[in-house]
Amino acid sequence: MTGIQEQQEQQRCSFVAVLGAPNAGKSTLVNALVGTKVTIVSHKVQTTRSRVRGVCMRGGAQIVFIDTPGIFRTAKRRLERAMVSAAWGGLADADHAMLVVDVQRGVSDDTRAIIERMKEDGQRDVILVLNKVDLVERSTLLGLAASLNEEGIFGQVFMISALKEDGIGALLDYLSSHAPVGPWMFPEDEVSDLPQRLLAAELTREKVFLLLHQELPYSIAVHTDSWEERSDGSVKIQQTIVVMRDSQRMIVLGKGGVKIRSIGAAAREELEGLLERRVHLFLHVSVQENWADDRGHYGEWGLEFDV
Numbered sequence: 226m227t228g229i230q231e232q233q234e235q236q237r238c239s240f241v242a243v244l245g246a247p248n249a250g251k252s253t254l255v256n257a258l259v260g261t262k263v264t265i266v267s268h269k270v271q272t273t274r275s276r277v278r279g280v281c282m283r284g285g286a287q288i289v290f291i292d293t294p295g296i297f298r299t300a301k302r303r304l305e306r307a308m309v310s311a312a313w314g315g316l317a318d319a320d321h322a323m324l325v326v327d328v329q330r331g332v333s334d335d336t337r338a339i340i341e342r343m344k345e346d347g348q349r350d351v352i353l354v355l356n357k358v359d360l361v362e363r364s365t366l367l368g369l370a371a372s373l374n375e376e377g378i379f380g381q382v383f384m385i386s387a388l389k390e391d392g393i394g395a396l397l398d399y400l401s402s403h404a405p406v407g408p409w410m411f412p413e414d415e416v417s418d419l420p421q422r423l424l425a426a427e428l429t430r431e432k433v434f435l436l437l438h439q440e441l442p443y444s445i446a447v448h449t450d451s452w453e454e455r456s457d458g459s460v461k462i463q464q465t466i467v468v469m470r471d472s473q474r475m476i477v478l479g480k481g482g483v484k485i486r487s488i489g490a491a492a493r494e495e496l497e498g499l500l501e502r503r504v505h506l507f508l509h510v511s512v513q514e515n516w517a518d519d520r521g522h523y524g525e526w527g528l529e530f531d532v
């Protein structure tokens with residue numbers, strides 16, 4: 226056996242689908258598990274778009290978190306339907322399904338819908354993550370755990386506070402010790418890069434929303450096109466902001482480029498704080514009509530188009 230084969234034999238890799246109602250705390254949880262801010266956390270629901278949200282190494286296992294979009298009960302728009310479909314697609318591909326429940330809200334209609342769907346799918350070994358334990362009394366928590374246990378689909382229950390990073394270690398240990406043997410999806414040295422690229426794109430998207438929220442609908446996307454480490458310790462990042470119409474492009478640019486400069490400055494400042502080094506951020510705005518109906522983008526984000 227060659228050294229490489231031997232190494233691959235020993236590799237373990239687990240795909241973990243993170244499901245839960247909007248605002249259950251999925252993004253906060255993935256951030257806590259991975260150890261970096263990789264997804265936007267906001268009070269607005271339905272902020273999650275990409276599928277692979279974070280990757281971490283633990284006890285020799287690579288754990289790939291698929292941070293599913295919020296499950297919408299009434300998905301009318303095509304993009305929303307695709308997001309719902311992606312959520313279930315992620316579940317089918319995963320080694321483990323993890324259902325995050327906000328214990329303060331209890332079993333909402335969204336959570337109920339997910340549980341019923343999991344039952345229909347014949348899911349048995351779902352990991353139940355009772356989140357936001359910092360917000361409720363112990364008796365409420367135990368009552369909820371007992372009633373959810375009766376659903377008969379949960380193999381493990383973890384009680385955590387993603388925000389306070391309570392109980393995260395135990396959950397990671399469980400995932401790592403139950404990771405099946407298989408090759409890592411990402412080279413070890415890229416594992417740390419991937420969340421950064423996603424993070425950089427999400428940060429810019431967040432700034433666009435913050436600065437232009439009244440003027441722009443939900444129809445923008447941001448891609449990190451290149452990431453170049455420079456010898457002086459700084460990093461050069463190039464990104465494309467994709468909009469659907471030329472009028473939106475003008476809004477993002479602003480008069481004389483004033484808006485795009487503010488967006489870039491705000492994103493760069495936060496990135497520099499997070500990465501602890503100088504960042505050269507180059508933003509490009511591209512019009513791609515009907516990107517929400519464009520198969521290419523769906524593929525890039527891991528969303529299924531045919532829904």
Ligand SMILES: Nc1nc2c(ncn2[C@@H]2O[C@H](COP(=O)(O)OP(=O)(O)OP(=O)(O)O)[C@@H](O)[C@H]2O)c(=O)[nH]1
Pocket residue numbers: 245246247248249250251252253254265266267268269270271272273294295356357358359360385386387388389
């Ligand atoms: N008190 C408390 N708040 C939490 C905890 N986990 C998450 N939150 C808060 O709950 C809100 C929603 O968290 P997110 O992580 O954005 O939820 P999400 O499930 O990813 O939401 P979508 O992406 O919209 O589906 C945020 O304001 C978080 O700060 C927790 O353990 N305790």
